[in-house]
Amino acid sequence: MAWKIGTAAAVALVIAGVASSALPGPPVQRAAWREEYRTPAAIPFPEDNPYSAAKAELGRRLFFDPILSIDRNRSCATCHVPDLAWADGRPRAQGRHGGDLDLHTPSLLNLAWQDGPMGWDGKFQNLESVPFGPITASANMGLSEAEAVRRLAADPGYASAFAAAFPDAAVTRPRIEAALATFERLIVAAPASFDRWIAGDERAISESAKRGFDLFNGRANCAACHSGWSFSDGSFHDIGVGRDDDLGRGRLKPNSVALRYAFKTPTLRNVDERGSYMHDGSLRSLEAVIDLYDRGGIDRPSRSREIRPLSLSPDEKADLLAFLQTLTSGPSTAPVVAELTETPPRP
Ligand code: HEC
Ligand code: HEC
Structure with a gap:
């Protein structure tokens, strides 16, 4: 009998021990954090477009x-490939003449929720002002604005x-920009x-992923920048990665120390489908990204x-990784373009 009590007590202790080390902090905090990630009711569009x-x-x-490319052999989708989370799976984008461009192709997921500057260093004022960057860059699509307009007209x-989308059939640069931004x-x-869990299904993600969520919002502080439903504050930060001569937003804002080596916070949606990470594609796996943040x-x-x-302990790193993997929306071939409807579509 004594040994039975002993065993039961030991089991109880083990359970208590596991429970207390696994407890992520006050559950009330987790509930408040979860509120921040609710799926918005509609995709936002700007008043002027x-x-x-x-x-x-x-x-x-x-x-x-x-x-829209000079040789008629590349489109936006050459690099922003729908099946690769709208990036290209390469460390750095491929130029028209074969070699690598300087930057990693970012995913285009959820840009509707960013109304600030675009590009890793914010060189584009907004989503509308991006297209003629890649179209006219000689190492990219290599087509002049005049020739782009002439070909379409x-x-x-x-x-x-164009006549269906605008008051008349005229092809102009601002209309090309407005149409591409609306599609994007x-x-x-x-x-x-993750979204099913946020909506209330407790079994949608593992306990490990839930602990990872607590770390993400708590001690590991990831949500300071990867915030909200799209996991980006749309802002620029130096997280301590990259080459010495790669100044990021600092090249455009030379008087700001804080913007030296600063790049735009990417969304973490479908992040484990995207292969290489960071503006220069220098980190090849999510494990390597977590190790970078662990070192600071x-x-x-x-x-x-x-x-x-x-x-972070090895278990905490595994929890963080398990959490990041819950942000992937199933098979990478799943359609992620909202249905076209007469009113702004729901995500
Ligand atoms: C050669 C591959 C390539 C092609 C083709 C390409 N892009 Fe990109 N795209 C990139 C790279 C690399 C960047 C990062 C550029 C930067 O930060 O300056 C980028 C950045 C962007 C961004 C900014 C995303 C963000 O998070 O800030 C948008 C939007 C975008 N591209 C849309 C387009 C559109 C629209 C086209 C077609 C007109 C296009 N791209 C063609 C590689 C490409
Ligand atoms: C100070 C703001 C900030 C914090 C805090 C932060 N990040 Fe980031 N994160 C960024 C920025 C900025 C980048 C892009 C940096 C670059 O390309 O040079 C990035 C890139 C990433 C990427 C690569 C995404 C891609 O598409 O290339 C992942 C994954 C990531 N962060 C996860 C995390 C995790 C996990 C944490 C917490 C341990 C975290 N981040 C904390 C700002 C932040």
Whole structure:
């Protein structure tokens, strides 16, 4: 009998021990954090470029059409590949003449929720001002603005598509930009197991992933920058990664120490489908990313005050990884472009 009591007590102790070391902090805090990640009711569109189905349809056509490259052999989708979370799976983008460009192709998921500057260093003022960057860059699509407009205007199919989307059939740069941006705002990550958990299904993600969520919002401080439903504050930070001569936003804002080596916070939606990470594609796995944050990156005056060495245990690193993997919305081929409807579509 004595040994039975002993065993029961030991089991109880073990259970208590496991429970207390696994307890992530006050459950009430977890509930409050979860509120921050609810799926929004509709995709936001700016007042000066409101949603219309015809404009989005025109944007979709332009996005996938090689007509916008000088050799008619690359489109936006050459690098922003729908099946690769709208990136290209390469460390750095491939130039028109073969070699690598300087930067890693970012995912286009959930950009509708970022109304600030675009590009790793914010060189584009907003989503509308991006397209003629890649179109006219000689190492990229290599087509002049005049030639882009001329080609589209000469194509009868495009004339009717512009007439449907705008008051008349005129092809202009601002209209090309508006249509592409409208389409891109529809590129929204499909629901992931994480979203089912946020909506209340306790079994949608593992206990390890839930502990990872607590770390993400708590001690590891990731949510200081990867915040909200799209996991980005749309802002620029030096997290202590990259080459010495790679100044990021600091090249455009030379008087700001904090913006030296600062790059835009990427979304973490579908992050484990995206292969290489960071603006220069220098980290090849999510494990390597977690190790970087664990070390705290390069310690220099510009490094964000939100970044510091974390001393995560191997179990905590595994929890963080399990959490990041819950942000992937199933098979990578799943459609992630919202249905075209007459009113702004729901994500
Ligand atoms: C050669 C591959 C390539 C092609 C083709 C390409 N892009 Fe990109 N795209 C990139 C790279 C690399 C960046 C990062 C550029 C930067 O930060 O300056 C980028 C950045 C962007 C961004 C900013 C995303 C963000 O999070 O800030 C948008 C939007 C975008 N591209 C849309 C387009 C559109 C629209 C087209 C077609 C007109 C296009 N891209 C063609 C590689 C490509
Ligand atoms: C100070 C703001 C900040 C904090 C805190 C932060 N990040 Fe980041 N994160 C960024 C920025 C900025 C980048 C892009 C840096 C670059 O490309 O040079 C990034 C990149 C990443 C990437 C690569 C994504 C991609 O598409 O390349 C992952 C994954 C990531 N962070 C996860 C985390 C995790 C996990 C934590 C917590 C341990 C965390 N981040 C904390 C700002 C932050």
